[in-house]
Amino acid sequence: MLDVIEKFAQAPQNPFGNAIVFSIDKKFIPYFSVTYASLVANLNPKLTYDVFVLNTDLTEEDFQRISCISTGNINLKFINVKDAVSEIYADIVFYEAGIWSLAVWYRLLIPVLFKKYSKVLYLDSDLCITESIDVFFNLPSEKYCCAASRDACASIFHNIFGVSLKDSINIEKPEDYFNSGILLWFIENINTEKFVANVKDVIRTKTIICSDQDVLNSIFHGKCKLLDASYNVQVNQVVCHRGFIEKLSNSARQDYIFGLRNPKIVHYVTHIKPWNSVDCMMSDYFWKFASFSPYCYDLKKELSTTIENSNRINRFLYIAVNRRIFAIKQHFYSCLRPFGSRYEKKYSKYKALLSEYYSLLSVFGSNI
Secondary structure, three states: OHHHHHHHOOOOOOOOOEEEEEEOOHHHHHHHHHHHHHHHHOOOOOOOEEEEEEEOOOOHHHHHHHHOOOOOOEEEEEEEOHHHHHHHOOOOOOOOEOOEOHHHHHHHHHHHHOOOOOEEEEEOOOEEEOOOOHHHHOOOOOOOOEEEEEOOOHHHHHHHOOOOHHHHHOOOOHHHOEOOOEEEEEHHHOOHHHHHHHHHHHHHHOOOOOHHHHHHHHHHOOOEEEEOHHHOEEEOHHHHOOOHHHHOOHHHHHHHHHHHHOOOEEEEOOOOOOOOOOOOOOHHHHHHHHOOOOOHHHHHHHHHHHHHHHHHHHHHHHHHHHHHHHHHHHHHHHHHHHHOHHHHHHHHHHHHHHHHHHHHHHHHHHHO
């Protein structure tokens, strides 16, 4: 393992030994650009930062487009991790599952790739940073391997699959399950070889529901410094899960509300995102930073298309529910057409509605 670490380990380019890491695939780069813009806006201009983007399919063009957002104090580097995955996790198959892409697994490479660093802040690419990122790097490592905020929705999500956190990944305190989308790694406290071995063991022997997040919770349970919700304000559970707030314990509810009122990072968890839904909570942060992205026009167009499709679906459902009545009225006014133009107009109205129904049916019918 030592020769593998030496082969892939990145050398720090800043005097503090800190790094910021993302992990994405090509289709997510427009959304990542907004997260990156929010990061750049909240960095200390007097300090130097090493920023890495783990991937397997990004191009030089992608790098140049993201680089236009950067400032002079950022050492930005895209790392193709295909070879690292093949060598370090050769006997493990990473997979896509639901809303989790293959790229989320690449963060399991962090202890190897950044062995020479002191602290590494991993960030998901569906979030917006609202305050200085240095608040993370100023956290003392103490005896911990990482630091993160609790995932208030974890128990609900696992229960959907009919398995508890204790049964699936064998953690004693399910209330301490953390969200790994914003994760500070204390590299100096992590045994790299043991970590890689533990990853393989957990994947082979445990029931994994939430991809690598379950793996990290299983390995770091009791070794994670738990932060308040402001460090990772996970929005949209309220929209997705009925009675979400009521299902939280008193302390978890207070923590969640505190985070909403004092966000350091707004994290758009679940399938509801600012670029695909007008119902997304706290989306104003996203669109504020989207204005600095070279993909801003594309993002606005995507939301506009989503809204348009949503309106068309609602229109289709309205006509579908009432089409029998519309058909009767069309036939009724058809009989009255010889008696005046007003009946002709009524007939034409319902005929048009039914024609619209069959037109929309060909587009949406098989998907609703």
